[in-house]
Amino acid sequence: MNGAALYRALADAEPDARRRDLFQQLAQAESEHAQFWRAKLAAAGVATPRAFAPDLRTRLLGRLARWFGVPFVLPTIAAAEYADRDKYAGQADAHELSAEERGHAAIVRAVAAQPGGKVGFSGRDIARAEPWHRGGSGNTLRAAVLGANDGLVSNFCLIMGIAGAGTPGNTILLTGLAGLLAGACSMALGEWLSVTNARELARTQIGKEAEELEQTPKAEQRELALIYQAKGLPKEEAQRVAGELMQDKQSALDTLSREELGIDPDDLGGNAWTAAATSFALFSLGAIFPVAPFLWLTAQAAVVSSIGLSALALAIIGLLTSLFNGRNPAFSAARQVVFGCFAAAITYGTGRLLGLSIS
DSSP states (O other): OHHHHHHHHHHHHOOSHHHHHHHHHHHHHHHHHHHHHHHHHHHTTOOOOSOOOOOHHHHHHHHHHHHHOHHHHHHHHHHHHHHTTTTTTTOGGGHHHHHHHHHHHHHHHHHHTSGGGOOOOOHHHHHHHHHHHHHOTTOHHHHHHHHHHHHHHHHHHHHHHHHHTTOOHHHHHHHHHHHHHHHHHHHHHHHHHHHHHHHHHHHHHHHHHHHHHHHOHHHHHHHHHHHHHHTTOOHHHHHHHHHHHTTSHHHHHHHHIIIIIOOOTTOSSOOHHHHHHHHHHHHHHHHHHHHGGGGTOOHHHHHHHHHHHHHHHHHHHHHHHHHHHOSOHHHHHHHHHHHHHHHHHHHHHHHHHHHHHHO
């Protein structure tokens, strides 16, 4: 029932008619699955309430889809569908449902892999979906949450360590702001290097593939035919498809890059500067929470407020992580608060010990 409610929410938030129809069909299929299990429960003498309210995760994903667009939440939903694709596989009376669940996972995964979420899948579109499946990249929500979490936890622990040493409030404020800028710059530089190196490596690999295509076209054609044969095409059909692709060298290079190298030539890892700026902003967003109280409070009140505000931010991050880890939102929030505060307590205690020994 949560699945049906979620797909209805996606359909309501989707402006494209074809995609909206696709989500409505998925919602209908999930409703039919619910009716199937309701009948099973009734036959077993178990009453099920007819009134239903979607859970917190479903409502939150629906709101995010309305606020930021369906593509923003699709990778998270696709990952959940993929994780659940075999949940009925071991039940003899649910083979048809199991097949449908695997189909749902493939459909949502393919839609999530489309630039802008377009419907209508070509061979190139399906190939583009494969690296998404292998790497799980493109999940904006997951990256945003984890980036903010890095800034929050690292600066929270830094400030608590300094506070434990009995440092004056203005020094703690300066340290927190310095930690925010240093961490954000480090994260931005690391992201820039990561994306730049990935793009350069991809270009090098595609360049080598282009040289091989020019020097040994028949060998590359045989290689491409074997790839399609390994994917399940009959030998003759695989050879025919490979031969047709080789008529256009650019199409052949594009296909070999995707199929052999697992590289999407249209997207070599994104823009390095955009990735760096995003990383800087997300880290700073998380890191500002523990330092903010020292801007207007002093002494012990600032420390207590910093702990409270950081714990609240940790709970929010835990709640958001439940969107893509499938756990209960309350459990995820509580776990995040416990682990984050435990780490801060360790640094506070260490700062206390060092402060006493130095003084």
